[in-house]
Amino acid sequence: MNRIYRNVKFLLLISILIGNVILQTGCGFKDIDKRLFVLAIGIDQAESKGNHYKVTLKIALPSGSLKDSKGEMYTYLTKESSKVADAIRSLKNQVDKEFDFGHLKTIVIGEALLHDDITEITDIFLRRRDFQRISFVAVGKPTAEKVLKTEPKSEMAASVSLFNFFSETGVESPYIVTTYLFDLRRKMVEHGFDPVLPIIKVDKKSTKLIVDHSVILSDTVKPMELDSNQTILYNMIRNNLKKMELLIKKEDHEYMISIDSLSSKYKILTPTNQNPVIDMNVELIGIIEESDQHINSKELKQLGIHASNEIENAIRDLFVHLQEKKIDPLGFGLRYKATRLHKKDLFTEWEQELFPQLKLDVTVNVGIKSTGVIE
Structure with missing residues (x-):
């Protein structure tokens, strides 16, 4: 008797499922x-x-x-x-x-x-x-x-x-x-x-x-x-571009550096009784892509030093501009919160006290490997 009852339940369940499939309208798919x-x-x-x-x-x-x-x-x-x-x-x-x-x-x-x-x-x-x-x-x-x-x-x-x-x-x-x-x-x-x-x-x-x-x-x-130059600097610091080109001017000499290796790192230092400091290091390695003057391979080191100074000044100017506007697209505030022990009003302290007094210590090292495929 129980076996017959189970078979009837099984057949009834199958009938219900088949009926549901038949009655579906199919509107869920176009x-x-x-x-x-x-x-x-x-x-x-x-x-x-x-x-x-x-x-x-x-x-x-x-x-x-x-x-x-x-x-x-x-x-x-x-x-x-x-x-x-x-x-x-x-x-x-x-x-x-x-x-x-x-x-x-x-x-x-x-x-x-x-x-x-x-x-x-x-x-x-x-x-x-x-x-x-x-x-x-x-x-x-x-x-x-x-x-x-x-x-x-x-x-x-x-x-x-x-x-x-x-x-x-x-x-x-x-x-x-x-x-x-x-x-x-x-x-x-x-x-x-x-x-x-x-x-x-x-x-x-x-x-x-x-x-x-x-x-x-x-x-x-x-x-x-x-602007376009500030956008490049933002990408350089924040997004670690895979490659880029930099136009460097040195008195009456202009040359283009093709960067094929880039890394940017920084850390926030808060020494006691001193202004907070961002210690930033940027490493750029590339080759001379174009120049309006002849370049000797012995000049590459000096040209790299000049390019490093130019980029350092540009990064400082951008940082000061952002600091004056009280905006932080580079995520310094988020880094500070993530690397400090949480306490009440931690971000308020950063926003009102630390960020306005923040100093940038940036070091840029531009390494020029060669003058390209020509000598």
Whole structure:
């Protein structure tokens, strides 16, 4: 009797499972021809009253062959709303397919929005699971919409320019700062580390994208823009670039050094009854890439010493500038908290007492191996 009862229960369970499978609608999955792949999103300040944001989506248009494809490769959708999520929802009413954000790798924020708190802008991208946390975040100048709609001639459907700038699989440049969404969020909520975003500029003819500046965001002061030389120094100290080029001027002599090995280290010293000091050491090794004068191999040591002094002065000037603005994109405050015994008001002590009195003791050593492949 028990055996018959178990068999009946088993058959009943199988029947229920089969019935559930048959009754499923299958709405959780969309075929590829029913989806629109969003490659980038731009967020600007709204132009109309009553709205806060202007959202622009860059959508790929599928084609049979990349080699033989003609016509437009992308389409753009724009909507203004008080919320980013509401703008995206409203844009769905303009298309006949479902948005797919699985390929979205670039989030561009308009320059005008930097004066506001961008926490609300990034909130949707951190909450929704269909946005990648490794998406690149950048600033669009003059607007994010103009950056997205600029299509350089080198851009292809399978090789989006915005991806190649920051992925390190395309162009490699010491002027480019790469900031991921998760890292931006971490630095926005963490004390002692101000986030840095790259700036994407559009040329006058709207045919090229230029990335050689960056901007520092802070809760206490206005955004501070770094020029191309300051951006290189930031990358040198913070990101330990794999390679870079330096233009050094010595009276009437100019020469370019190609750096192929770089290391930057520092530690924070707080001696008793003395001003705190950052002891920084930067090691650069490279070769002469170009010179407007003949260079003898015996001059390499002296040229390296001159280059070291020039870079030391540039780093000091940048540090003093950041200290005057009370911003810390290099993470000195976070390093101090991590290397000191925790106590009440530890960061307040750093921010109000130590950081304003901080001195920089930087030593740069530039080693020039050769004059290149010529003598």
